[in-house]
Amino acid sequence: MRTVVISGASSGIGEATAARFHRAGDHVVNLDVRPPRPGSAVRWVPADVADWSATEQALADVHQERGRIDVVIANAGISVRHGVLDISEADARRVCDVNLLGVLGLWRAAARHMVRQGEGVLLATASVNGLRGYPFYADYNATKAGVVALxxxxxxxxxxxIRTACVSPGAVLTPMQEAEYTGDMLDEVNRRIPAGRHAAPEEIADAFFYLASPEARFLTGQELVIDGGETAGATTSAFGTATPSREPVMS
Structure with missing residues (x-):
């Protein structure tokens, strides 16, 4: 039984990924500022990945209890839909603290345990937003490009x-996506995806499960793009031109 730690696993991609590993018999720990939905079988540890000391302590507790940490998935992320002229310093710093520095802090803490045990897998959620220019998400886009560099x-x-890899999803029908986009905007996105739809969170979860498996043992330092062909034509998706909302949402 592997010990798997996933940040931001109370909803969306993280929740689906936690469920995938749990079904396989792994011991899964969810690090999230929010509690999971009622009935979740995955252990929840309240933690804000922007707080490196809290993250280090959470991993130390897991390691002390389990004796090892096999897989760590840095998935926690937030976005704020806003134009470049309207980005506030507070919003931008929070997005960077969670999406980029949160990955660095979590991976750094996990890697210290993995180096001592001689093996481990570090995974993270990036995004196709880090590959292309997408309006209204300048700070978010920059953090996701940074995750690939990490x-x-x-x-x-x-x-x-120690192996590393990141998954770069395209449009995924998560609570975060549904909170930021109207039905018409979601339809517009679907029209620009060759597959004709958003991905389900479970499809991204399957990718993480593969990357953590022995079948991927020769894969490291790579970005796996799962976008239904969205970036295959090298075109920029505008993701709508509606006035951006400044309300922050959690993945």
Whole structure:
């Protein structure tokens, strides 16, 4: 039984990923500022990934209890839909603290345990937003590009014993997506995806499960894009032109 730690697993992609590993018999720990939905079989540890000391303590507690940490998935993320002229310093710093520095802090803390045990897998949720320019998400886009850079750097420094990889989803029908987009905006996005639809969170979860498996043992420092062909044509998706909302939402 592996010990798997996932940040931001109380909803969306994280919740689906936690459920996927749990079904396989793994011991899964959810680090999230919010509690999971009632009935969740996954252990919840309240933690804000922007707080490195809290993250380190949470992982230390898990390691002391379980004796090892096999897989860590840095999934926690937030976004605020706003134009570049309207971004506030507070919003931008919070997005960076959670989406980028939160990954770095969690991976750093996990890697210290994995180096001592001689093996481990570090995974993270990036985004196709880090590959292309998408309006209204400048700070979010920059953090996701940064996650890919972290993935490559950790792979170079920690191979061969520790593997790293990130998944870059395109449009996924999560609570975060539904909170930011109207029905018409979701339809517009679907028309720009060759597959004709958003991904389900479970499809991203399956990718994480594969990346953590022995079948992916020669894969490290890589970005796996799962977008239904959205970026295949090298076109920029505007994701609608509606006036941006400044309300922050959690993944």
């Amino acid at each position: 993935c490559r750097t950790f792979a170079l420094e920690l191979s061969p014993h």
